[in-house]
Amino acid sequence: MFSSKHSSCTTILVGKKASYDGSTIIARNEDAGDAVNPKKFVVVEPEDQPRNYQSKLTKFSVKLPDNPLRYTSVPDAVPDKGVWGEAGINAHNVAMSATETITTNSRVIGADPFEKDGLGEEDLLTITLPYINSAREGVQRVGKLLEKYGTYESNGILFSDVNEIWYMETAGGHHWVAQRIPDDAYVIAPNQTGIQEIDFDDPDSFMFSKDLRKFAQEHHLNPTSHFNFRKVFGSDTQLDRHYNTPRAWYGQRYFDPESVKDKTPMSNDLPFICHANRKITIEDIKFVLSSHYQDTPYDPFAPGADYKTVPYRPIGINRNQELSILQLRPGIPSAYSAIQWLTFASNPFNTLTPFFTNVVNTPDCYRDTTETLDSHNAYWANRLISLIAADHYQALMQDIEDYQLKEMGYAHERIAQVDQQMAEKEASGSHVVRALGQANARTADHVMKATEDLLTKLVVKASQDLPGSFTREHY
Template sequence: MRQSKHSSCTTILVGKDASYDGSTIIARNEDAGVAVNPKKFVVVQPTQQPKHYQSKLTEFSIKLPDHPSRYTAVPDATSEKGIWGEAGVNANNVAMSATETITTNPRVLGADPFVKNGLGEEDLLTITLPYIESARQGVKRVGSLLTKYGTYEANGIIFSDVNEIWYLETAGGHHWAAQRIPDNAYVIAPNQTGIQEIDFADSAHFMYSSDLREFVTKNHLNLSDHFNFREIFGSDTQLDHHYNTPRAWYGQRYFNPEATNELTPMSANLPFICHANRKITLEDLKFVLSSHYQDTPYDPFKPGVDFKKVPFRPIGFNRNQELSMIQLRPYVPSRYSAIQWLAFAANPFNELVPFFTNVEETPVGYRNTTKIVDSQNAYWVNRLISLVAADHYHEIMEKVEAYQEKLMAYGHQRVAHVDQKVAELSATKLSTALQAANEKTANHAIKMTRKLLTTILTETSNGVAGSFDRAHY
């Protein structure tokens, strides 16, 4: 089994009737295997899209369809190890986030082994998002690719449009299933197979490999009298109990404290489809995707706790690289309804910034990331803050939280302001106006973030090891 270098993400999906404003919202932390893996935010034009795609990680290659759509993406800063496009919105206002690395079990892999030169996270956004016109169509395209080429890893793949959210999970090398998230529900996916009961008679809410039932029966994979995808294709291991399920437990505890009193971080029976006790906001999602078990004994930042000995993997931690929260709004014209809220580096210390996706180019400070540290760049200034903040958490978090509240308020203000300004613009002028608005938003966000970096560097530098105060001698 090849392990993806982006192998520890956390996903939250919110149906349109569960969100605060009627939007579909998909959000996913991209977490790398190392703390520093620079990312950039770009627009890929049809002329930039390859006609023939070749993976860098494997020998997988594919001829791509003609007439791709323009789309946004959050690829690695440099492409020598592949694109890793991760999350974006295309010109049809269809969003995709790929992938949530998930788990499986040896019996499944014995029956349908991973494919050495199949497709994987590195490839999926690039070979899918430019060619789909709905979330449902995204499921069908990826499903057909999995059936034909296979995959070398287990993944969860998210699609959304203004009406629907679909979550697809792979099963072995070639099999898969997908569920439409109910409009009034939310889902937290923490690197584990999540889909539970499949209703094979309900094509409105489930899609799957054409031979899925036959495959399970032939290989004696189902240990019960019902078809629970998680139980058949997933895992329940010690790693799950410490690395995966605690994240779902904490998120569900936040949204449904009344329903999780009897559950623990190691509970193996957490539900996939959940219903919050209130409407869910962007701020709720950011809190959970930044969380580190606050107000529990498992918080690595709790005074007196040795962070190397905490038993459970947090959601917000040093290996977060980017968070894309894609909001598709039903109450404004479709030509400016899609917003990709973006945050770079470790989520406990960053904040979301909104970008309209119907543009020809992204802001300079977000698209020009290189592997060289640059405090003018959005990824790097946030990475520098996260490094200082983690070692001085209790000294500077009050200032970080004030910055986060102020920047998020600014983001909401910008969205409302831009909505109003572009409402009457013609199609030819709209994209230019949105692009200029994004640039202004980005410049302000980077300026605020650099100011925070200056403040915390100034305040924490005086007491570092090696300092000397002559008055003490």
């Protein structure tokens, strides 16, 4: 069995009636096992999609259909250990993010062992996203693959279209369940099995492997009189209480403090389906996925704090590699309604860039990430910023927050500008694709210039206060 090197992500799902503009929104941090794991942002054209897929981590292989769709992807810059496509939107405006590594228990893997040569996070986006026309179809395709080939790990998989969001969780090697997220709800998933009560008679809200209930009965997996997927297939360990549940607690606290007033970071009964006390914005999602328990005793960046002794794992950490917020907007022509908000490296110190996804290429500063450091590349520039800022947090965060505020304002302005340009041109087909590609390039150039300027400012400021500093004023 392989354990994923991208093993500690955090997911947020926001239904269309819970979001600020009626969009369906799915988002996930990709966190690697190491602090540095260079990522890039690409478009995969149908002619570049493999027809016979072979995993690099296992012996898993599968023949893929002959009619793939174009799609965006955020793969590893160095493909030696696989694709790890992670997040994207296809040409039919279906979004997918895979995967949120989750937990299980020994009784489950004893009854349905993991498949050492099954599929996993390395593979899932590549073998699924180009072949689906809706979020529901995404669940169905992955379900069939899981039942046939099995998996070597436990994962949560995110799907959305402009109408629905589905969250899918695996159980053991071959079993699974998926729940449609209610339109007025949001979800925070922190590396822990989350789905709770399953209604086997509600196909509009739940899908599952065909023998799931029988499997649980035959192997005496269900300790309750009802069917709570988290209780049956999940875990409740010391690691969960320090590594997983605190992230859900902080996110739920942010969206509605009253909902967790009687809870603690270690509460093991936090709800899966939640409701915020307001509409949720892109900025809200970015804040939570960058958070490190601000305004609590657990903030590792608080003055005098020792990050080595903080009891709970933050969401925004040095091992963040990329964050994709996949937004499918209603009431806008489908040719330019889908946006992939993207950023690289440690989330407390970066900003999002909005990319329209109906394009055939991505800007080179996001696409051409190298294995070695290049400060003119988005991944590496943000990695350098996070390295400097983490050691000089109090001195530099005002500059970073000013940059984040300004560039998020620019991002919203750019979306409105491009929407208006597309509407005025009434462009269609290849004309839209070309215009959106040009718009993305302009947006990326602006954000990259601002990021390089910030990097320069931080280097200059941080260099003034280093061991060995010496000025004439010392005499």
